[in-house]
Amino acid sequence: MDTSFPYCDQFGPFKxxxxxxPSLPLKAALVVDNVALGPAIGGIRMAEDVTTEECFRLARAMTYKNAAAGLPHGGGKAVIWADPKMPPQRKQEVVRAFAQGLRNEESYVFAPDMGMDEQCMAWIxxxxxxxxxxxxxxxxxxxxxxxxxxxxxxxxVEVIAGECGFPVAGARFVVQGFGAVGKHAARFLGDKGAVLVGASDSRGAIRNEQGLDVARLIALKQQGGSVVDYPDASAISADELIEIQCELWIPAARPDVINRANVGRLNTRAVIQGANIPCTPEAEALLHRRGVLCLPDFIGNAGGVIxxxxxYHGATQATAFEAIEEKILRNTEQMLAIMKAQSLLPRQAAESLAQTRLQRAMAxxxxSLFSTAPHFL
Ligand SMILES: NC(=O)C1=CN([C@@H]2O[C@H](COP(=O)(O)OP(=O)(O)OC[C@H]3O[C@@H](n4cnc5c(N)ncnc54)[C@H](OP(=O)(O)O)[C@@H]3O)[C@@H](O)[C@H]2O)C=CC1
Ligand SMILES: O=C(O)CCC(=O)C(=O)O
Known part of the structure; x- marks a missing residue:
């Protein structure tokens, strides 16, 4: 096998x-996976321990996510090897240099992922x-x-809870990673009456079976604190978060956090993948065997890219939020229907949904992976 092309299959990566x-230093990678549907959109991740392999896996998740959501965009992702909490002036230099280095890469539209925010997008x-x-x-x-x-x-979650046979109101949930995805998922679920019983961030984890006050936790994070500064909860290790009994366990941070070593300790009815690639394929298969419904990342967390x-195409905030609701409800229902009709794992059903659209475009x-037409990208 030619090891210079370790990730290639029929869908990509294209580049x-x-x-x-070295003067900054800046070390980064961009994977443009597949642009058959249009220019790739996918976030930039800044972390000290990213890898090119992680970038490829995240780019593929974007190819499937954008295709499943019916967007005129291919999938890509970028990673920057750096501490996202570096001083703002330094971060600005790194992000601006990264953007300059990719200024001619018109097959890629820059977007935020972990360690990036609206300010970084403004610099780009x-x-x-x-x-x-x-x-x-x-x-x-x-x-x-x-x-x-x-x-x-x-x-x-509304669809998944219905499928599992419990109401969202009163459902206990745990969020790993209290950032842009985790804290807002907690807020919207709290508005539906679900009860947050465990949360974590990069500095630690907490639990309270009686419920954590989501608004108070969000305010704490906004002031630069950590979930561990929240007063009415027991501090636990990051590892113990997985054992909390709940109806919904929501990973919203790093890849592969649910894996063969810890999947047996999950005590939940459903896993809702807020993070990208948070479960290894082996762990997803084990969960399925145990009857724990695992909603794949690229179906459930497509709200950001929608x-x-x-x-990008000039819509308003209200229209965008309506589209997110409609597309995610529809895709979750369709994925469950395919899963049941064809006796597939949730991810296999989701991939079949995405690949059908992708293959039509590629044809x-x-x-197959890109177009040469002027202005296509
Ligand atoms: N932003 C979006 O719209 C989308 C994001 N995603 C995915 O969701 C995930 C989170 O992204 P996003 O919320 O944007 O990122 P953020 O950088 O906003 O937040 C990440 C959160 O995870 C916490 N964290 C980091 N490392 C760990 C760890 N080892 N254990 C527990 N918590 C940790 C951070 O802690 P601290 O607060 O202490 O820094 C922070 O609270 C990623 O996988 C991303 O790809 C997917 C779709 C869209
Ligand atoms: O958040 C975005 O705009 C880009 C989407 C993305 O990177 C993701 O869905 O993981």
Missing amino acids: VIHLYE RDEVGRVVGLPSELGGIPLDELGATGWGLSHA CASME YRRY
Whole structure:
């Protein structure tokens, strides 16, 4: 096997680019997976322990997510090897250099992921344009500030809870990672009467079976604190979060956090994947065998990119939020229908949904993964 192309299959990746500038330093990678549907949209992740393999897996998740959501966009993702909590001036230099390094990569539309926010997107806009998730002052729909992904997840939960046979009101849930996705998912689920019984961030984890006050936790995070500063809860180890008895367990941070080593300790009826690729395929199969319904990332967490795509095409915030609700309800229901009709795992059913659309688009092209037409990208 040729090891220079370790990730290739029929869907991509179309391009893998490494960026390096020693004076900053800047180390980054961009994977443009598949642009048969249009220019790739996918977030930029800043973390010290990212890998090119993680970037490829995240880019593939975007290819499926954008296809399943019916967006005119392919999938891509970028990673920057750096501490997202570095001083703001330094972060600005790194992000601006990253944008400059990719200024001619028109097959990729920049967007936010972990460690990035509206401010970072504004710097990119200032350098090269071609960016979504902008502050509203620059005509954007600030998807992280508004909680576009949490909004979508809360609608997927309605369908999943119905399928599992429990009401959302009163359902106990746990959120791992209290950032843009996790905190807003908690807020929208709290509005439906669900009860947050455990939460974590990069500094630790807490639990309270009587319920955590979501608004108070969000205020704490906004002031720069951690969930561990919340007073009315027991501090637990990050690892213990997985054992809390609940109806919904929501990973909203890093990849592969549910894996062969810990999946047996999950004590939930459903896993709602707010994060991208939070479960290994083996863990998903084990959960399915145990009757725990696992909603795949690219079906449930598509709210952010639906919002991003609609911003790119000039829609308003209200229209974007309506589209998120409609698309996520529909996709979750369709995925369950395929899963039951064909006796598949949830992810297999979801992939079948996405791949059908992708294959149709690819069949229209001279080259399967991209188009050569002027202005196609
Ligand atoms: N933003 C979006 O719209 C979308 C995001 N996603 C995915 O959701 C996930 C989260 O993204 P997002 O919310 O934007 O990222 P953020 O950077 O806004 O938040 C990440 C959160 O995870 C916490 N965290 C980091 N490492 C750990 C860890 N090891 N254990 C527990 N918590 C941890 C952070 O802690 P601290 O607060 O202490 O830094 C923070 O609270 C990612 O997988 C992303 O790809 C998917 C779809 C759309
Ligand atoms: O949040 C965005 O705008 C980009 C979407 C994305 O990266 C994701 O869905 O993981």
